[in-house]
Amino acid sequence: MRETWVVGAASTRYGRLPDSGREAATRVALEAMDRSGIDPKRIGQTYVSNAFGVAERQAHIGPLINTALGIPDVPSATIESACSSSSAGLHEAFVHVASGFADAVLVVGVEKLSHLDTLTATSYFAMGADYPFETRNGATFPGLYATLANVHARKYGTRSEELGAIAVKNHANAARNPHAHFQKEISMDTYLGSPIIASPLRLYDCCPFSDGAAAVVVAAREVVGAPSAEPLVIRASARAGSIADMQDRPELTGLAATQTAAVAAFRQAGIGPEKVDFLEVHDCFTIAEVMALEDLGFYAKGSAAKASADGETARDGKLPVNPSGGLKAKGHPVSATGAGQVVEIFEQFNHEAGARQVPRTEWALAHNVGATGGSCSVHLFQHR
Numbered sequence: 001m002r003e004t005w006v007v008g009a010a011s012t013r014y015g016r017l018p019d020s021g022r023e024a025a026t027r028v029a030l031e032a033m034d035r036s037g038i039d040p041k042r043i044g045q046t047y048v049s050n051a052f053g054v055a056e057r058q059a060h061i062g063p064l065i066n067t068a069l070g071i072p073d074v075p076s077a078t079i080e081s082a083c084s085s086s087s088a089g090l091h092e093a094f095v096h097v098a099s100g101f102a103d104a105v106l107v108v109g110v111e112k113l114s115h116l117d118t119l120t121a122t123s124y125f126a127m128g129a130d131y132p133f134e135t136r137n138g139a140t141f142p143g144l145y146a147t148l149a150n151v152h153a154r155k156y157g158t159r160s161e162e163l164g165a166i167a168v169k170n171h172a173n174a175a176r177n178p179h180a181h182f183q184k185e186i187s188m189d190t191y192l193g194s195p196i197i198a199s200p201l202r203l204y205d206c207c208p209f210s211d212g213a214a215a216v217v218v219a220a221r222e223v224v225g226a227p228s229a230e231p232l233v234i235r236a237s238a239r240a241g242s243i244a245d246m247q248d249r250p251e252l253t254g255l256a257a258t259q260t261a262a263v264a265a266f267r268q269a270g271i272g273p274e275k276v277d278f279l280e281v282h283d284c285f286t287i288a289e290v291m292a293l294e295d296l297g298f299y300a301k302g303s304a305a306k307a308s309a310d311g312e313t314a315r316d317g318k319l320p321v322n323p324s325g326g327l328k329a330k331g332h333p334v335s336a337t338g339a340g341q342v343v344e345i346f347e348q349f350n351h352e353a354g355a356r357q358v359p360r361t362e363w364a365l366a367h368n369v370g371a372t373g374g375s376c377s378v379h380l381f382q383h384r
């Protein structure tokens with residue numbers, strides 16, 4: 001396999017996009033290409049993720065982006081894997097470049113839903129669950145993750161204040177991130193005073209509905225020459241699946257797809273969790289950050305919530321987690337989220353993260369989950 005790098009990355013601010021999803025996606029694609037210093041003619045394939053493009057009456061935006069880049073003859077495909085769509089695109093890009101099928105691949109994720117009300121957006125998102133057993137019976141993502149939180153709490157005694165510490169930490173990070181949806185800190189009192197959305201999850205346990213777009217350029221080391229920014233060397237690109245519907249799972253205190261993908265990723269990279277300096281994990285709800293840290297192998301089952309409350313995962317803690325603010329506070333524009341995690345790692349590796357800069361940037365991990373864990377991607381990046 002060829003050594004494969006991320007050589008360019010760009011993102012909009014998450015929140016409410018002033019333009020269409022297609023325009024925002026094109027904008028970040030142009031910015032990421034520009035940042036990479038790679039001639040667009042080297043792009044052999046474009047992968048675009050836009051799970052809810054139908055909400056804007058626009059599908060198949062890959063050819064539109066390629067046309068704007070002056071490469072209309074280049075093939076594109078749309079990759080959908082619920083909330084892990086653009087990390088699935090990144091995996092395909094890695095496979096193409098590492099294997100020699102393409103010298104460079106562009107990955108773009110975009111979502112625009114802010115023109116929909118909460119009820120409509122909730123029903124769109126719920127399409128990622130199991131319709132006959134879950135969605136048709138009233139399940140929503142806050143409800144499904146609340147079930148996971150209840151089971152975790154019953155087995156390990158996970159407390160509201162521990163989940164609240166994750167929300168407070170991620171809001172503090174997002175307050176220092178110009179790409180973030182919520183650029184405001186919250187206190188534990190604000191957290192505890194916020195309304196219950198799906199018990200035990202409160203407003204501040206939930207990610208918001210965000211618009212946003214992010215793009216990443218992946219290229220083989222030998223075609224890059226002198227990179228115009230510090231590249232991320234992709235040391236592992238692992239994907240896994242698991243039983244999608246929750247009622248058929250033997251265990252509800254974690255996500256099997258995360259566990260499987262993590263084992264594969266650490267095996268590919270030839271390192272263990274102790275080497276990783278910081279992580280971007282899929283905290284669509286605070287309980288998801290707890291499960292991620294346990295399933296990825298950073299903490300024993302039942303111990304991540306307490307470690308988070310003790311400050312271990314803060315920006316200046318032992319293991320910074322979600323320095324971007326995570327899905328909770330940076331925001332969660334579904335199909336852009338996976339690529340957006342890579343933008344954060346790119347900025348951290350290039351020491352462009354300003355007030356949210358983490359101290360060590362040798363190894364980083366990105367973890368992106370589809371729905372309640374039917375699919376998952378884990379990527380490991382190393383500083384060149």
Ligand SMILES: CC(C)(COP(=O)(O)OP(=O)(O)OC[C@H]1O[C@@H](n2cnc3c(N)ncnc32)[C@H](O)[C@@H]1OP(=O)(O)O)[C@@H](O)C(=O)NCCC(=O)NCCS
Nearest residue numbers: 083118122125141142197203204206207208209284332371
């Ligand atoms: C939690 C949730 C139900 C709140 O929606 P809502 O009650 O309709 O909230 P509104 O959009 O009316 O916003 C009300 C206020 O809360 C804020 N807000 C909304 N969601 C928020 C969130 N998740 N965290 C913090 N603040 C939030 C808004 O900014 C707004 O603040 P303002 O009054 O200062 O302007 C909604 O954000 C949600 O469903 N999130 C989960 C999305 C999801 O399931 N994603 C998929 C994950 S797998």
